[in-house]
Amino acid sequence: MSLRVGDPAEIGGYVLEARLGSGGMGTVFLARTGSGRPVAIKLIHQQFAADEEFRTRFRQEVAAARRVSGAFTAAVVDAAPDAEQPWMATSYIEGDTLSQHIAAKGPLGGAELRRLAIGLAEALRDIHRVGVVHRDLKPSNVVLSPEGPRVIDFGISRAADQQTLTMTGRIIGTPPFMSPEQLQAPRGVGPRSDVFSLGTLLVYSVTGHGPFDADSPYMTAYQVVHEEPALDAVPQPLRALVELCLDKEPERRPSADELLVLLRDLPSDLGTAGGDGLGASRTRDVTTRHDEVTSRTAGAILPAEAPPSPAAPRTADAHADAPDAARAPVVPDVPGDHADPGDTTLNGRRPRRRWRSVLAAVVAVSAVGGGVAVVTAAGSGESGEAKNSGVAAPAPPDGFAPWRRTVLGGRADIPDELRCVARGEAVFCGGGGVVASRLDVKDGSRVWTVKSRGVPVQGLYLVGATQDTVLGYRFAPEDAPQEPRREVVALDAKTGHELWSVPTDTQSQAVTGRSQEALVAGTAVVSVDATGSHLEARDAHSGDVTWKTPFPAGTRCAPVLAGTRLLAMCARDGEIDALDVRHPTLYTVNRASGRLGSPLAVKGPVVPVGATGGRLALLRVHKEGPASTGYDGVALADPATRKVTYAPLARTYDGTPGMAGGTVYVSGQTGRVTAIDPESGRAKWSRQTAVEGASGPAAGERALYFSSATGRVVALSPSTGEILWTTDPRVDGLTGEQGSGPRVTVAGGALVVAADKNTLFAFDARKPPKSG
Template sequence: MPLSAGDPKTMGDYRLLDRLGSGGMGVVYLARSASGRQVAVKVVHAQFAEDEEFRTRFRQEVAAARRVSGAFTAPVVDADPDAERPWMATLYVPGPTLSERLTEHGPLNAAELRQLALGLAEALHDIHRVGVVHRDLKPANVLMADDGPRVIDFGISRAADNQVLTVTGRVMGTPPFMSPEQLSRPREVTGASDVFSLGALLVYAATGKGPFDGESPYLTAYQVVHEPPALNEVAQPLHGIVERCLAKAADERPGIAELVRLLDELPAKGAVRTEEGGSGRSGNGGSGDSSGSGSGGSSGKDKKKREGKREGKSEGKSAGKAGADQGTWPTWGGVRRRRPVLAAVVAVAALALGGGAFVLYSPGDDGGSGVRTSGPSTDTPRAIPLPQGWRPWQLSLTEASKDFGPGRELVDVSGDVTPHCTQQETKLYCGGDSFPTARVDALTGHLDWSSDALVMRSIGMNDSEPVGVHGGLVFVQHTPSDTTAELVALDADSGDKKWAEPISTGLDSALFDDMVISSGPDDQSLIARDEATGETRWTYQVPKGQQCSPVAYGDVPFGLCWDSNEETVLWSTIVRLDKRDGSATKLARLKDTEDGLGLDGDDLLILPMVTDADNGAYPYLLRLNIRTGEQRRVPLPKYAQGMGALVEGRLFFVQESGRVTAVDVDSGEQLWSRQTTVERLGMPIVSTAEDTVYLCSGSGRLLALNLQTGEELWQTAPHSSYSGSGGGMESSQVLRVGGSIVGVASDATLFSVDPRHPDAKPADAKTPDAKTPGTKSSGTKSSGTKTSDTKSADPGPATKSAKPTPGATSER
């Protein structure tokens, strides 16, 4: 790609010629030395150049890459990690990445696969013999040169003698190619982790699909840790080799020397894939998933096509050293979109320097350095009083839910479960992936009930997501498998099921008036039902060639529809539905746009699609009048990047890096933009009375910013012992209950704090003597139950705290 106006012309002694690719933390250029030698120069983005910790990491990358040399690695020829913009130059290797090669020509044949496998094994030998672990071996980091593959990008490698950084404790990787220990015990990663990644990569090269592909990175990560690989399409003898490489236990995988001997026996001719294949997982014959988070495949369902189109439109081509996986960040606009329209996989992939990296954080840390004590004064009157009976508390919802009903304790629910809570007064109704919807008392943290109607007795493509609460009922989208889903109405007081109806597996539901609207199970209709009985009030027949997801704006139902057979351009149609009979009025037909963010007056705010939303600005905001269909474009500033949210009449953009930007929705003018020290923030909430914006990270770190300036007021230490493997606005949540704040971390750790004393630690509370009326069991532990003391990864005594036993209520 040609250089842009803002690109430098030279870097060190090298003249920059073209862009090879870009990621969230840097750009890779094709350059030429004075002697005419071509090199690939990686240049760090300016905002990260000011971060000394990042510079330290970059120095480690340079040092690790310099130690590695061999026929199948790209050597470092020059670097300056102390420059104003740190950079590193490696030998330029012409040729596509492995991912590009498969995209253009499909899976490799036997001869190509043998050459790739032996070349990568030799490269790992060269890497490991100098004490370096690559830790991100993936298709985008393998270049397919004419004389064999080249392993590139040591951006997240670790040398055995490097000191482990603990300020942010960040560990990166790409879910389909990460080892189990890299996901669950990142500090224990050895060279055996690269062997696991090599096994996954060879499966991908042979079949075009990874052995653990799932519809989202958190599911893929779960399958890597707990499920056997899907190897039904891999023919022998490769099948047996990769099966050993993909062993869960690191010591059961072959060493590099043995692996080379095994791979040397691969034939250069013959079948690489089985004739029938299949999507079952090796070892148990269970049904798998081929959505291809590593390969860009499809699940095969028609309604998934739009996701594939969007990913295809947003993927940037890269060449040579770049290998940069391009992706997009969707906007969510206050509603957690379940629909795959907005690319669930790319929504939580973080672009790292030189490639698309999946970002994890060590327990108790995600980018800050502990509690900030510059919070609001305790002497001023409270803008919003604390609710009567409130006390600080913390609750592990997944653990506490196991106390309700037999069999739940057998389901190992841990890690990123994408929780979502809806609120009615002081009660929270929360659900997530692979655990049932439950009710939590937001004043005390007491778990009132966990619905028996939605119990998940196995891990897979299942979840329970609360849609809303109305008329004494909680409406939940329950997906027990990847092919079935139902809308369930639960009694708000007891959790008992009142009625259930089948719905689409991938689309939303919405409440309006005394009705709830969902997509039918065949995706060909929108059905409005009586909320009390579930009986059909009316049906909107979706036009042929379209699919629609329902949404309610201003208590009026709408259909957000898209052309299901369009191959190049994504056309969307917005229709307003009459509440009485479902008759439709077409408002607009839009090209390449996201879902609506919400209403500002009578205008629905909509963002256009961009190819790299976390690093490329949205050019404009579309204001669509929902009464007249009139459209107006509002230009947006350069920091209109990341994920958009309409909150209290302001437009916020939240980037993966932690930058938060506020924009005026009428003029499009930037009100402020602040680079925070907390990454992976969720959707903000606004308190105009306190003049404050509150956000929560995936690890449960709360952040408070001044509403007028964006200045950081305070941040807390993490509240979760799991720091999250996902990202984006659905990974965490903030709610207000009177003057208190409730935070929801990505592992369904819930907690409540006083914003005037955000660092106050909860203390264990005694279990009530009797159950709360209408509950099935107490969500608390007895006062005699031992609690475990956990220490945050943040340095300093201020971050030490006694964490209550999961499920226990707490008081100050």
């Protein structure tokens, strides 16, 4: 496609000719060297340039790509990972990606399929020989060039002798093509994870779909970890090889070298989807050949018997939260995985270990779009049904009727989730390309919308609202570098007219672990100034500065609220630059003068989650090397007494934290919600729900509400965790973002829910939508 208005004319001295494509992290251009040689230049989006964690990841991508440049990959020509806007140039490979080819021409077969399989195995062999694991082998990362397949995009690869870099709060990888170990323990992923991904690619190539496809990414992840692949449409001789690649145990898969030997023995007439190819005798030949190869190269023989057919999963163990349980949400055993304790084989295979995974969907989750959710209470073993009978709540405004609306922002290519606040019968929402929008709670009718043309920052939504003013974020377009990168914008609540705007610096994520560059404290707005060196307060409506306070020397700070008490959370420059804040300090901030109180040191790393009794509650982050793997403790900081109390958690809880009614909640990616007493660290209750990747809580009169990006909502009893009702999904959406703020807004008896693709809908909490 041709260049667009605002695209650069050249990058690093390379003249650009066309756009090849654009994704979430960057844009790829076709360019020419001085001698006329075509190259592909990947230019990272501007909003990631200041993200040091992302820069580290991009440097890793460049290093990995340089390390593996060869006949089956795109060679690195040039790169500038430390440029103001990082970029990398590779040799241009002409041809469609595998996903484009399948979409346009359908599945592969015969000699074409055999060439693809061998070419990919050769690519993996060369990649693994230099000690690199790709970790994102998928159809869009395979280019079908005239010379054969080429593997591209080493954006999440790593050298085997390096620590894995995990982007905070983001799922790294593509579930349908990820291995079980990558979903469960990404830091331990090795070369045979890529072999598993190759197996899924081969199934996709011959059938047009993956072997573990499901209705949601988390059900897909569950299938990858627990279920056997769907291979009925794969030709027999290839099926035998794919089964070996898709073994759940990494050590039982062939290496890339071993796989090459087996692939070269395959006939060229492999057949296509649904074709039988050669018969079962050929399948046995391939398996026998694999036994010979692995016996010669690794001294181990893999049995040829097929794994047992999976049965319907059981509910969770009654002792899922016992102290000796693994430090991650327990995923129940799959029937058929059990054997007599004295046996060392199960149907000819070693018994598979009990998989426990943050990302695997718990078996109690109902299928997307189907039925009433059946859940299990942790620690009790009893099942409870979501009866959708409503909750005790005040009546919505007169004339209320359930509604659904889409609020479009300034750019259609960046739809985002919104976040909302309610004021009387008005609800104000913002996020992504929407600075703010006012809707009527009764019918969802839009009163006004103010848009932003820039690329938003993940996790930044609406600042808040007072009685007469709404405050949101505006982001500068990529083609307007002279404009402030981001601003806090004040809008008149009645008309949407802009009252004032001010640039704000970005550092809250580095200091507090949460994206909140500004906040509303009473009738004031408190933010970090454009220089990144002061906190400043302004009257929310007029924009007049009431005070400006410099950060303590050698630190950077972000505003935090503990109930009505305003605090500054600060960290040392060196720790922020190293992305490793372990010694944060809290200061009370006088709301009238901005004067800082005495420092209160906190043992970190910690993330503030809410307040109880004037004390700030913080969850301690559990780290394994540079990666954050959840929360293992809770702290209560009392600025009045200048004391901090700490309590360990019985296990590490991974997920999205929140607080309501003096209780801390962590909602895991698989749908389990755990209520934690911040005084003792004790889990009050833990409940498995059908809402994967939920954020919350939003507190009603007698219920807590959690919701995911799909719009699925669950209402829980605050005292017991009993499920009061659950709704079905309302939109297609991913649920991978952790640390996200509550998506449900309580407006009297009405619930306003924000979902993916700028979707909002509302219903009566007493009469939730029926499931099924």
